[in-house]
């Protein structure tokens with residue numbers, strides 16, 4: 001559904017400003033029918049990539065195909081729904097009037113238009129009293145829901161959402177997660193960026209991690225987290241003086257009897273040490289890293 005290869009983009013903002021390389025090498029493919037999470041720290045290049053996909057910016061080099069077409073071609077946007085990070089709408093309209101405006105742009109009218117609006121609003125849990133209030137009175141979360149609801153009005157095959165969960169409370173985030181899952185069940189491919197990694201971990205079929213304008217990890221959440229060094233937590237029913245500890249083993253916070261082994265070698269050394277010292281091992285947990293752990297590791301790597 002989306003093919004991006006060796007994408008590069010530099011911003012040339014002002015006469016005296018140095019050019020800013022926002023994307024140095026971005027390659028990823030989004031298969032049809034998946035939920036694809038795009039994650040990375042602030043300034044990594046997520047919004048730039050999304051603006052390039054939607055044709056709002058022009059690439060310097062590389063390949064982009066959206067539904068088989070370059071983003072400069074109108075065909076690439078025929079089956080696309082898009083909600084930007086900070087949607088800007090005419091704020092003297094009410095939410096419902098805004099939906100009617102966008103619905104008409106998609107060629108809907110009369111009862112089919114009203115039915116479609118009802119469907120989109122209820123999917124985003126936005127069929128509330130406030131939908132008939134002017135947008136200028138909306139909270140960030142209300143605006144976010146309306147932004148996503150307008151993006152799905154045309155029943156697109158591909159939905160691109162820039163930070164759809166930002167500004168939402170836990171209930172709002174759950175509503176958006178459920179809306180994404182429900183649309184995906186109906187066959188919609190969803191590409192979205194997010195800082196909320198626990199949400200990304202829960203709903204994404206695949207994830208790309210961008211750091212410093214480059215894709216550093218890509219794959220399923222399992223691919224990404226299982227290929228990263230895991231920690232082992234060993235619980236020992238005795239106190240151990242710090243000085244005796246083997247390499248790469250440290251206590252877990254202030255818990256005196258839980259020991260964190262950084263990798264499998266450290267775990268084996270520690271178990272060997274406990275057995276030789278007659279220290280009773282109660283249990284051991286294998287802690288798989290989260291996406292947040294992996295991203296933190298990648299950011300640290302990029303900074304060195």
Ligand SMILES: Nc1ncnc2c1ncn2[C@@H]1O[C@H](COP(=O)(O)OP(=O)(O)OP(=O)(O)O)[C@@H](O)[C@H]1O
Pocket residue numbers: 011012013020021022040041042043044045046047048049
């Ligand atoms: N219009 C612009 N002119 C100059 N530099 C820009 C412009 N837009 C973005 N940049 C720079 O390009 C880089 C990538 O920005 P981008 O907005 O794509 O990051 P992001 O990953 O979406 O960040 P965030 O998570 O904070 O939204 C940043 O260094 C940013 O400062």
